[in-house]
Amino acid sequence: MPVLDLPIRLDSSQRGQTRQLHAALRAAILDGRLPAGLKLPSSRALADQLGINRNSVVAAFEHLAGDGFVEPRPGAGTFVAVGLPMPVVGGPVPDPPLPPPRRPFGLGYSLTDDALLHRLAGHIRRRVLTAQTADLDYGDPRGSAHLRREIAQYLAVQRGIRCDPGCIIILTGTQPGIRLLADGLFRPGDQIWVEDPGYDASRFTLTAAGLCPVPVPLDGEGMDIETGGRDWPAARAAYVTPSHQFPTGVAMSLRRRLALVAWARSRQGWIIEDDYDSEFRYAGPPLTALAGIAAERVLYLGGFTKTLFAGLRLAYLVAPPEILPQLLAARAALDRFPPSFTQDAVADLMAEGYWLNHTRRMRRHYRMARDRVVAILRDCAGPALRVDVPAQGLHLLAQLPEGATQAHAIRDAAGVEALLLSEARLRPDGPEGFVLGFSGHPLADLEQAAQRLGQAARDHLG
Amino acid sequence: MPVLDLPIRLDSSQRGQTRQLHAALRAAILDGRLPAGLKLPSSRALADQLGINRNSVVAAFEHLAGDGFVEPRPGAGTFVAVGLPMPVVGGPVPDPPLPPPRRPFGLGYSLTDDALLHRLAGHIRRRVLTAQTADLDYGDPRGSAHLRREIAQYLAVQRGIRCDPGCIIILTGTQPGIRLLADGLFRPGDQIWVEDPGYDASRFTLTAAGLCPVPVPLDGEGMDIETGGRDWPAARAAYVTPSHQFPTGVAMSLRRRLALVAWARSRQGWIIEDDYDSEFRYAGPPLTALAGIAAERVLYLGGFTKTLFAGLRLAYLVAPPEILPQLLAARAALDRFPPSFTQDAVADLMAEGYWLNHTRRMRRHYRMARDRVVAILRDCAGPALRVDVPAQGLHLLAQLPEGATQAHAIRDAAGVEALLLSEARLRPDGPEGFVLGFSGHPLADLEQAAQRLGQAARDHLG
Numbered sequence: 001m002p003v004l005d006l007p008i009r010l011d012s013s014q015r016g017q018t019r020q021l022h023a024a025l026r027a028a029i030l031d032g033r034l035p036a037g038l039k040l041p042s043s044r045a046l047a048d049q050l051g052i053n054r055n056s057v058v059a060a061f062e063h064l065a066g067d068g069f070v071e072p073r074p075g076a077g078t079f080v081a082v083g084l085p086m087p088v089v090g091g092p093v094p095d096p097p098l099p100p101p102r103r104p105f106g107l108g109y110s111l112t113d114d115a116l117l118h119r120l121a122g123h124i125r126r127r128v129l130t131a132q133t134a135d136l137d138y139g140d141p142r143g144s145a146h147l148r149r150e151i152a153q154y155l156a157v158q159r160g161i162r163c164d165p166g167c168i169i170i171l172t173g174t175q176p177g178i179r180l181l182a183d184g185l186f187r188p189g190d191q192i193w194v195e196d197p198g199y200d201a202s203r204f205t206l207t208a209a210g211l212c213p214v215p216v217p218l219d220g221e222g223m224d225i226e227t228g229g230r231d232w233p234a235a236r237a238a239y240v241t242p243s244h245q246f247p248t249g250v251a252m253s254l255r256r257r258l259a260l261v262a263w264a265r266s267r268q269g270w271i272i273e274d275d276y277d278s279e280f281r282y283a284g285p286p287l288t289a290l291a292g293i294a295a296e297r298v299l300y301l302g303g304f305t306k307t308l309f310a311g312l313r314l315a316y317l318v319a320p321p322e323i324l325p326q327l328l329a330a331r332a333a334l335d336r337f338p339p340s341f342t343q344d345a346v347a348d349l350m351a352e353g354y355w356l357n358h359t360r361r362m363r364r365h366y367r368m369a370r371d372r373v374v375a376i377l378r379d380c381a382g383p384a385l386r387v388d389v390p391a392q393g394l395h396l397l398a399q400l401p402e403g404a405t406q407a408h409a410i411r412d413a414a415g416v417e418a419l420l421l422s423e424a425r426l427r428p429d430g431p432e433g434f435v436l437g438f439s440g441h442p443l444a445d446l447e448q449a450a451q452r453l454g455q456a457a458r459d460h461l462g
Numbered sequence: 463m464p465v466l467d468l469p470i471r472l473d474s475s476q477r478g479q480t481r482q483l484h485a486a487l488r489a490a491i492l493d494g495r496l497p498a499g500l501k502l503p504s505s506r507a508l509a510d511q512l513g514i515n516r517n518s519v520v521a522a523f524e525h526l527a528g529d530g531f532v533e534p535r536p537g538a539g540t541f542v543a544v545g546l547p548m549p550v551v552g553g554p555v556p557d558p559p560l561p562p563p564r565r566p567f568g569l570g571y572s573l574t575d576d577a578l579l580h581r582l583a584g585h586i587r588r589r590v591l592t593a594q595t596a597d598l599d600y601g602d603p604r605g606s607a608h609l610r611r612e613i614a615q616y617l618a619v620q621r622g623i624r625c626d627p628g629c630i631i632i633l634t635g636t637q638p639g640i641r642l643l644a645d646g647l648f649r650p651g652d653q654i655w656v657e658d659p660g661y662d663a664s665r666f667t668l669t670a671a672g673l674c675p676v677p678v679p680l681d682g683e684g685m686d687i688e689t690g691g692r693d694w695p696a697a698r699a700a701y702v703t704p705s706h707q708f709p710t711g712v713a714m715s716l717r718r719r720l721a722l723v724a725w726a727r728s729r730q731g732w733i734i735e736d737d738y739d740s741e742f743r744y745a746g747p748p749l750t751a752l753a754g755i756a757a758e759r760v761l762y763l764g765g766f767t768k769t770l771f772a773g774l775r776l777a778y779l780v781a782p783p784e785i786l787p788q789l790l791a792a793r794a795a796l797d798r799f800p801p802s803f804t805q806d807a808v809a810d811l812m813a814e815g816y817w818l819n820h821t822r823r824m825r826r827h828y829r830m831a832r833d834r835v836v837a838i839l840r841d842c843a844g845p846a847l848r849v850d851v852p853a854q855g856l857h858l859l860a861q862l863p864e865g866a867t868q869a870h871a872i873r874d875a876a877g878v879e880a881l882l883l884s885e886a887r888l889r890p891d892g893p894e895g896f897v898l899g900f901s902g903h904p905l906a907d908l909e910q911a912a913q914r915l916g917q918a919a920r921d922h923l924g
Binding site for chain 2: 160
């Protein structure tokens, strides 16, 4: 009578010995320790060996037979099934490209503090504790009504956008929003104007969604609508950052805004307005959003990545009511909606004024960081860098003198993470320079990095 | 000298009178209260009228001019700009189709209790409070390492799946997972076998992603692989629910599992295994997942919608390591990742054993609900319904006698929400019956609904 030569240990303090034995035998069969065709011990012998009830063994055998892992042969015993596929052990697991840790001039970071986390944690906790059944189920595909009301109010007061909260869709991020627009409004291959230079992540998302981003050049007034119309007359939409062009920092002039709106109206095209950093305005009131002057052709994207933090995964889209049904249909096959408790907790932060205060507090920090970086760069680089002082946002541009091309070498010498202007551009030629993020980094780190970059620029170009 | 005939009220207790005045004037210009060409009062007159400092008015005018909303004409004054586009007020906001409130036999609901919410709220709160910088930024595109480790351990013990936590991708839902696979692995138009009848939401997602789900019939052993191969030889993948087919409840036999694996291996095809309810097993150990016997061809989908709740937005995918890079690249243009604090809080629930205990506790409730519904339906309907007792899951099937077609009428008479078998089917003909969800509904409601449905069936067919 065979004895099972396996170190099976059942935890007798736990119920479910059948379940434990079944799992142990299945694992042994699957990994080959019990080879195909092997005769198992009788249920009585195995029960004796393991010190458990025979019925438990019989039941485990029956389940294994039901699974197909063993074959009972009447009068002969129970055998490990023949012909089971052996699992192929996967190859080594590749390490995916992780986002880099924060380094000075890295873009898109936000500053948070313990006070914010404490307040947010309290709101989330309360929202989870008081969740109603409807909050736990699939909800309104537009997201929390509470958060949409707060956003609508903020947009009206701060951005000159008047919209019904019903026209707001809460997103898990701006890129998911662009993806939603791609799926809900456009057809594969549709051309979309993008600013050149521009935001590469959005270009990537448009391309991944099967669309065709086409570059339109900029000048001091923003996207050159006339050139766009001449070069890409068939485009169905324009993706723009009019309040503070990424990365150049240009604010689109009203003339250009009107030209863009006229273009969109004339062909029933769409304007995707990515208003990614207008909460951080250092000089004067924020510019009126395009969605404030042509709501019926504008798809407005805003979010909480910069005023709160990226890991929260919250952004929003304002869309004309006519296209909501098609957007929501597309959304059902994408990410659906973020958890209600996160949305409602952020709405709580807004309703009590905390969010606006936090944003103001952070704006002061960012402004100080901007001013320090500008001062040091100008001081160290001299004429080797032309440093713009952005009126808004979390990055600044430091350009090389016309014709200079040593940006790579300077960056390497300085050992900083700066994005190069040429890396944000689709066309091969144009001015060269550095796009420098100054938010979410310790001031001392920024100061040192600015010194190194300024010095390296002077060394190469002085 | 014109006086501004506008009820502008500045809050003198607030700083930023320039900002307030700018916003008020902009709003009035945009909504037409200050028409194009109107001459504004002088800054001095307006300052007097409003009782504020003249410099504040000058600054507001300058900002409005910068925006392009007003035109200063030297020597003549400041005028509302001509040629501004008037915003088109959006049409009425349509109410999107909201998910219906829970009604007896509605599918996919889960039971939660205060104890679970309390524990979850505590974990989330602690995770937010103790968040490190890396937790607030863009993180590992696979999601929380902590949660992936817990899931890997659960899958090994309970589902016979041995996988490196590095092969797990945390999702915001099962459908987002299917979408991710569609984007990362397939080309537009690729055929995907789906069970017929089957889960309509997954078919919808596949279609929305540009793929072509093609129906493969079922029998008592699950998907008919042979017919699939004959009818749709070019298919690149199969989407299956082998542990507990939705909606019929059939468990795929080992023979069929092996045939499906052989088919996938022979053509480098993929098996998408949606293991949507195997945590709720009422009889015997859970069946071994396909991912436990052919990990290299199986894309395994599991989630927390049924053991916790849908609004949490957490699910996961186990994928062979070779295809992780392409999946993660696709993910960058989809939803990226869920918030780290939600993921880590669920990992905490798992690590302390609470999640498994909660699942066991809910399983007892669901089993009781199942047994009550079965008993009442059998009692009330008699031979008019053939009621299966599912060994697993949160729904059961009540079929009409062969040839009977009165399902719509019976459902209407009973006033219940049941999905009809015919509604889950692509082919026009086949058996008729009701797919009845018994989870997440009060027991008394289920009992009454079962009585009504059973009675209506007997009235129509008795």
